[in-house]
Amino acid sequence: MKSIAPPSFQFQKIPQAVDNKNERQFADSLENKKLLDACKDFEAILLNKMFSTMRESIPEGGLFEKSFGEKIYQSMLDEEMTKEMAHGKGIGIGELLYRSLSRKINHPADEGLQK
Numbered sequence: 314m315k316s317i318a319p320p321s322f323q324f325q326k327i328p329q330a331v332d333n334k335n336e337r338q339f340a341d342s343l344e345n346k347k348l349l350d351a352c353k354d355f356e357a358i359l360l361n362k363m364f365s366t367m368r369e370s371i372p373e374g375g376l377f378e379k380s381f382g383e384k385i386y387q388s389m390l391d392e393e394m395t396k397e398m399a400h401g402k403g404i405g406i407g408e409l410l411y412r413s414l415s416r417k418i419n420h421p422a423d424e425g426l427q428k
Contacts (some may be wrong), residue, residue, distance in 0.1 A: 348418070349411050356407030357392075357399035364391045 365388065373379060381386075397406055 345415060348415060351409040352408040352414065353399045354405050355410065357396045359406060360395035360398055360404070361392055362401065364395060
């Protein structure tokens with residue numbers, strides 16, 4: 314069956330397909346960015362827990378006891394320090410987790426073949 318649409322309307326479909334492809338690539342890159350941020354945040358949480366556990370293992374002593382405010386400040390400092398560490402180079406846990414999860418998200422059909 315012959316199309317009754319003028320030829321100029323047929324050419325308009327091609328840019329839409331390109332736009333959809335670009336939008337999909339943008340959405341995929343945005344999802345990968347969110348996943349990477351979540352993985353790095355997870356690494357920051359692990360580092361923060363490790364720092365707080367190390368601080369608890371050191372016996373308190375000295376001339377003055379730590380006040381409640383000083384303990385709160387120390388925990389806030391540790392939290393910010395571990396965020397900076399994880400979102401920078403980190404220790405590699407976030408990057409490893411990101412690679413593993415992004416591979417599973419981007420290629421879900423391959424997972425069944427590997428088992």
